[in-house]
Amino acid sequence: MLDAAAEFFAEKGFDVTSIDEIATEARVSKGAVYHHFADKRAIFDEVFQVSQAEVLAHVRKAITTASGDEDDRQPWLVAVTAVQDFLDSYVTDARKRSLLRQSASVLGVRRCREIDDELALPLVLGLLEELRARGELKDVSIKMAGTVIFGTLCEAATTLALADDHEKAGREASQVVSHMLSGLLKNAS
Template identity: 70%
Template sequence: MTVKSRREEYAALTRAALVESAADLFTEKGFDVTSVDDIAGAARVSKGAVYHHFQDKRAIFDQVFRISQQEVLAQVDEALAVSDETDRSPWQVAATAVQSFLSSYVADARKRSLLRQSAGVLGVRRCREIDDELALPLVLGLLDQLAERDELQPVSRDMAATMIFGTLCEAATTLAFAEDHETAGRDATLVAGYMLAGLVKEAS
């Protein structure tokens, strides 16, 4: 086990404070209005400390959004762990994952705000890189479970995973922009369920 030096611990705490302060400001004020000075002030560090840890404001948002997406997927993992304990079928597990993914945005205003801003700040390509890294392995794992039970239609799992998560991301973005995000979330969950059901092979 590696023991961190006092300097390393302080650096980690400073970085965490910057990320948390930036997340609050990006949510409340928006990326464009928030300045590096605002972030430094909220975190109670110097402006130089900000640039010691991050190249620019966009790099801070990148980290903030990445953490937000990790939190969403952690909630999905938690829901799946509960499903495993109830001996549900892989398809029921997949449906649980969809509901948990979309519900996390319905329940959290910060996540909705960051998602609304993400493409404009980071660009579609960077958002997709983050999602591909964090989420695609989870989707592929669920498809593998269906395939192992011979419950998956004869499709490319890589393409299916990409399209499934693309659909879920679009649904999450739509509900994030909706005035009534709770209704939008319910509608998105229902529609996604019907769309994904087409991938399940009918019992012969």
């Protein structure tokens, strides 16, 4: 059901997608859809969560690759890699861009933030804690820095999702976010 719903939401949009279409494509009854989901918005919520989890799985994989040996780990390089891969997930996947564009209007800003706080914010906070533990981070509130950084990343991702040239917007967003984040480093000029 979720795959069918994701395809319809991404291709046609939330407003014009019907429960009937989702049920037909998923080869289940309309009653089966309502057994699992209260309404179409609940389906979109789940589809969006899955999409965001996929983005973060991609980021975690990139972080693991960039991390190398624990002794050689360079948290700043890991953070920059995470930013790049987060944005690249939207640059390279039209479905994720479409779902992101619709998320605030379908779910509301508060629900989108709840999803982000649950799925992504812990990753950002973990990277900041690692930078602090290594003595590389200026004396800032980790919670506030993480919230502001992730808010910036969300705005960058949304902006590139709305852009006519999402590849160019993705490159520009990655550059700007990286420069902004470098200001948190103790050795930043």
